[in-house]
Amino acid sequence: MTILRGRTVVPGIVEGEALVSHETISGWGGIDPATGTITERRHELHGVCFTGKILVFPGAKGSSGWSAFFQSTRLLGTAPLGMIFTVMTTKAALGAVVTRVPALSDLDRDPVEVIRTGDQLRLDADHGLVEIVSVP
């Protein structure tokens, strides 16, 4: 079983399916909080819903509205189940905090390369661990 080790951004433990983005994600102007989908036209996940998925992505880009848009996904019930990201920024850190989902960063391997969409993950952000439980 593959295990990655990282640093806790937001504590908590969840199990669920991975949704992997190889491109950075915009919050404001890049997602629709009402539906939990990625709306940026040129994005590889354009039109894909992240609700209930463990979102694995390189990092946040664009507007400072990033955290507010992800906070809105929590308030509207469309939030991702967890977050795993490669590059730490204020947008991603604050976004994870106010989305209040378990989150990890600074992993020992690049999560975007190791994890694939559809993999079943156990994200233990209390101990900084992510296990790939099974692959589709």
Add this chain to the structure above:
Amino acid sequence: MILTDDEKAMRDGTDGPAVAAAMDLLIRYGDALGAQRLCDTRNVAGTSTQPSPVKAKLVAEGGWNKAFAVLNLDCDDVVEIPDMRVPTCQLQQGFGPDSVGVVPYPREFVELQTDAEAFYGKRGVNILATCTPYQVGNLPVRGEHCAWMESSAVVYCNSVLGARTNCEGGTSTGAASLTGKIPCWGNHLPENRFGTHLIEVDTGVRDFLDWGMLGYFAGGLVQDERPVITGEFSHPDLVDLKHFGAAAASSGGVELYHLPGITPEAPTVEAAFGGHAPESVHYGLRERREIYETLNDQGRSTDVDFVLLGCPHASIDQIRDAARALDGKRLHSGTQLWIMAPRALKAVADRSGYTAVIEAAGAKLLADSCPAMSRVAPPGTRVFATDSAKQAHYLPAILGIEAWFGSLEDCVDAAVTGRWRGGLR
């Protein structure tokens, strides 16, 4: 994170529940970042008064104290919001009462925002109502620790002014305004302010349009790192760097760049990098053409319904330039032209006679907002044109419309003829 005694006291409720909630958010956020400590700030700028369906629901449930608690502190309780502890301004927002009948912005949002301004203003939030606070009264000094939102303002604050801010959010700026604290991480630390990439401009950076394209190129190249730009280019002014930074913060997440010999922390290339420069990436006519085509790959129909100028909010000189370009002309019957500006500069434009010239052509000079923030455009808009790389980047996704990007002259031509005839010259 190591907390000082005054920070621990705030956390423990000495200054009331709202300040305690603010400190709780700052601790969660600082821990998430891996920050060692907080730093003091006396300059906070956030987009606090912006209407949204979520905000309307929260106000209906628990009033403005509830909305502030949730959206500006990430706190679930209704807490009494005290006066701002440190100087705080708000930024761009939706449209105000003078927009009713002028732009199709929902009346309930106009009312919600008017109520918000009263609530926030009463507690000491300066209602600047612009994405460019540095144009209208909030001009930090070099080295000043700030807590700012708005990516285009953050990159201007760090790079052009040499002040220090990360790209904050609605909750972290709310928490900073009630505590005078923000995580001392990232751009607040001198060792994180050196350049990471060197871009050498071979040729082709001459004007406002070019600075936006170079910024879009730089952001795409470095993502959220720190480009240093050297080479052959015209000496930039405020509007060039406003466009450059906004574009770099749209195609990437650039929060800080250096122009050796021009921006304050980079007297030389060595100073910009704190040592040796890396191998350079060149920007010349080929890259310029590619960026122009990228920014224009969201346009198909050349029938333009809507032209948007002033993103980030126009300077008074940009308003005058637009007035001169429109002077004596008349907009095409099926096309609208909006110029977005800070309200304080709209007052200057009114007084200088520019607004009258703009309105005589059938165009509008509007304050407070923009189509991206308000999510409104003229009814039936399918194709828009703009001189802003940032707006060309975002608006197609936000409003589901096609975009053309070009010069002020190309945009005014589109507004007058109803056709996009722009091109790279």
